[in-house]
Amino acid sequence: xxxxxxxxxxxxxxxxxxxxxxxxxxxxxxxxxxxxxxxxxxxxxxxxxxxxxxxxxxxxxxxxxxxxxxxxxxxxxxxxxxxxxxxxxxxxxxxxxxxxxxxxxxxxxxxxxxx
Amino acid sequence: xxxxxxxxxxxxxxxxxxxxxxxxxxxxxxxxxxxxxxxxxxxxxxxxxxxxxxxxxxxxxxxxxxxxxxxxxxxxxxxxxxxxxxxxxxxxxxxxxxxxxxxxxxxxxxx
Numbered sequence: 001x002x003x004x005x006x007x008x009x010x011x012x013x014x015x016x017x018x019x020x021x022x023x024x025x026x027x028x029x030x031x032x033x034x035x036x037x038x039x040x041x042x043x044x045x046x047x048x049x050x051x052x053x054x055x056x057x058x059x060x061x062x063x064x065x066x067x068x069x070x071x072x073x074x075x076x077x078x079x080x081x082x083x084x085x086x087x088x089x090x091x092x093x094x095x096x097x098x099x100x101x102x103x104x105x106x107x108x109x110x111x112x113x114x115x
Numbered sequence: 116x117x118x119x120x121x122x123x124x125x126x127x128x129x130x131x132x133x134x135x136x137x138x139x140x141x142x143x144x145x146x147x148x149x150x151x152x153x154x155x156x157x158x159x160x161x162x163x164x165x166x167x168x169x170x171x172x173x174x175x176x177x178x179x180x181x182x183x184x185x186x187x188x189x190x191x192x193x194x195x196x197x198x199x200x201x202x203x204x205x206x207x208x209x210x211x212x213x214x215x216x217x218x219x220x221x222x223x224x225x226x
Contacts, residue, residue, distance in 0.1 A: 004158075033213070043159070043202075043216035056213060091158050104151075104214060106158030 002026075004107035006092050012113045018080040021110045024073055025094030033104065034067055034077050035091040043091075049075065082114045118142070119203045124221040133190040135220050137203030140184040145207050148179060149214065150188045152199040159202065159216070162188065198224045 005024040013019055025032050033048040047057040049069045057067070064083070069075040079086055089111045093104040120138040127133040139148065149164040163170055163177045165186075170177045176189040190197055202219040 035216075042218055045213050045215065048213055089156075093158070103161040103164075104159070106160070109156075109158055 004092055004094055004105050006090075006107035006110050008110055009108065010111045010113075012115065013082055014115050015083055016081045017114075018078065019082045019086075019112060019114075021077040021090050021092075021112070023075045023077070023092030023107060025075070025092070026105055027073070028096070029094035029105070030072070030097050031095045032069060032075050033093040033095075034075070035093065035106075036088045037091060037109075038088045046077070079112075082112075084114045087112055087114050118205045118215070119217055121201075121203055121217065121220045123218065124223070126223050126225055127190075127193045129195060129224050129226050130192055133193040133197065133222060133224070135188040135190075135201050135203075135222065136185065137188070138185045139203070139205050142183050142205050143207075146205045147207070148177065148183075148186050149204040149206060150175070150177065151202045151204065151214075151216070152197075153202070153219075154196075154199040162201075193222075193224045195224050195226065198222060 007022045031050050034046040035043050036046055037043045044059055046059045047067045048055055052069045065079055067077045089109045091106050091109045093106040095104050147164050147166050150162040151159045152162055153159045162174050163172055165177045165179055167183055179186045200219040200221050202216050204214050206214055
């Protein structure tokens, strides 16, 4: 039982560079969530998928952000081009189908620093 | 428009019961109360949830008032490892419902 796996754990990049964050949900979970956490704004939901389909992306800040879930075991969050204000910890979470436990399982997060 | 209100911080002596309050006066009939916590630099961790009955698991107890407008999370014997930010959230569905985290309560367990 490996839990939700995120990579990289830490990323330092320069403004304008492309950043790709990766997430492997728990096997059997059919919902996947991307959250962003900063001191100023707390935990914000960016987007979530159900059965690999994006359901709500209203939290995605702007067109520089995109997320994909090509299959049930992998998702990416991409920022292109990155800006210093994107510096944050990005969390991925997964959950069982609706009606089971109501529990989100979070990964350890990817800490992004954009210089 | 926050659905829940929590005190920003609380202290509790190690070994004592920690009681964390949450107000959710606008909760609707089909909304559950969820509690999560986040230990420094880790991802949030689910603790417990309930609809209207009190709930207990190996981590904590959840007491929901009869009118469901408030609840209390109880950590029966707090340890130093319980120092964390505790989030109270209301949401309608299990799993697929997007959970909106507020600012939570920063609980500090004092030796």
